[in-house]
Structures are given as C-alpha cells and as structure tokens.
Amino acid sequence: MGLMNGSNNDEYVRLLGAWPSPFVLRTRIALNLKRVPYEYLEEEDTLNSESVLNYNPVHKQIPILIHGNKPIRESLNIVMYVDETWLSGPPILPSDPFDRAVARFWDVYIDEHCFTSINGVAVAKDEEERKAAIGKLEQCMALLEETFQECSKGRGFFGGDNIGFIDIGFGSMLGPLKVLEQLTGVKFIHSENTPGLFRWADRFYAHEAVKPVMPDIEKLVEFARLKFNTSIFK
Secondary structure, three states: OOOOOOOOHHHOEEEEEOOOOHHHHHHHHHHHHOOOOOEEEEOOOHHHOHHHHHHOOOOOOOOEEEEOOEEEEOHHHHHHHHHHHOOOOOOOOOOOHHHHHHHHHHHHHHHHHHHHHHHHHHHOOOHHHHHHHHHHHHHHHHHHHHHHHHHHOOOOEOOEOOOOHHHHHHHOOHHHHHHHHHHHOOOOOOOOOOHHHHHHHHHHHHOOOOOOOOOOHHHHHHHHHHHOOOOOOO
16 A cells, blocks of 8 residues: 555554564555555564664564554554444454454464464474474364354355454465465365365455455565575475
C-alpha cells in the first residue's frame, strides 16, 4: 500500500515491520481487509532500530502499528485493534463471545505450538531433533485440519465465507511452512492428509487482501538458508 494522504495526524497509520516476518504479515492482511491506508516502514535491523526501541522498548520487536502517535504492539493484539477500530471491510473476529474465545484460543495455539515447531525444525542440532520437531508439526497440522472442519462449517475459511482471525493467524505461517517443505522434502499440508487445509491454503493465497503482501517463497528460502543452520536440511 502507498502512503496515507491527509493532514489529520490522529488518523495517520504507520506499520514498522520486516518483510520475512509472519507476524508483520498478519498486520498487513488485517489492514488490507479493512481497507485502511497506511505507510509501511521496513526495519532491516530491528535490534538497533531507533524507531523500534522508541515504540516498543520492552520487547524491542516488530510489528508495531502506530495510529496517530499511539503504538500498538504484538501481532494478535494489533489484529484485534484493527478489527475494533475500523468498521470498513468484513469483521475479523466473530461477534459471538464464545466463537471469539475459540478463535483467540486457536491463534494462541498456532503461535505456541505450530510456530514453535517450525522454528524447532529450523534450529534442530541433529537428525533426531529434526524428526521430533517434524512430528510435532505434523500433529499440529492434523489438529488444525479438524479445527478447520469444525470452524468453517463447510465454507471456504476458518472464519466462514471470508478470512477471519484464525485464517490470519495460521495463514501467516504458510510461507515458513512452504520453506520447510522445500528444505526438508516433507509435505505438511497435503491433499490426502489435510484436504481441508490444502484447499483452504489456495483460497487464502488468492485472496485480494493476502496476495499483494505474501512474501515470495524462493526469497524466503534464501533468507532461511542464511539465517539458520541448514546442514540438517535435504
């Protein structure tokens, strides 16, 4: 997206991020869904970025959404803020309190188990560690396949007819998953083992709020090769 025009500084929206980050991707998808104009600021060295240290001195992490002069931190928190602040575009979280609680539960699960397992494969010190991390990640995919069947109720997305909170939370991990598939030769989302997720992933990638901001997989693969110990990869 381009720069936001206008003189009302209270409504000026900026996003501090880095292109490989799945957590930054969540924020960009949410803003696109809500059709919010914003300025995207790429932070190449987040640990030494004056802006990141200024707006997030506690965790020193991205993404950071700045609405006017107010910083909002942590990706899931930002997505909820975007949903509650802008009424344009479809709702991201369900209106029913129980369904909202379910959606929040699964996004926390995705971060605590799926993303942790993705990282576990990438940083594994030997073949035994790698296989254990792959096994945990496969269990995550099996459970999310069941969750998709329950939450989608036969429709296209976890959120129903449109992208919702779980879609954004899990969809942001598709890039890292595809990187692992290329580097390990293991298919984590497959038409036979996870048919619902397999079809969902194609719909997610093609969505107008996702397609313009989804990182290129080959670029992500090269980034992973530089960042992680790839001696364990095929």
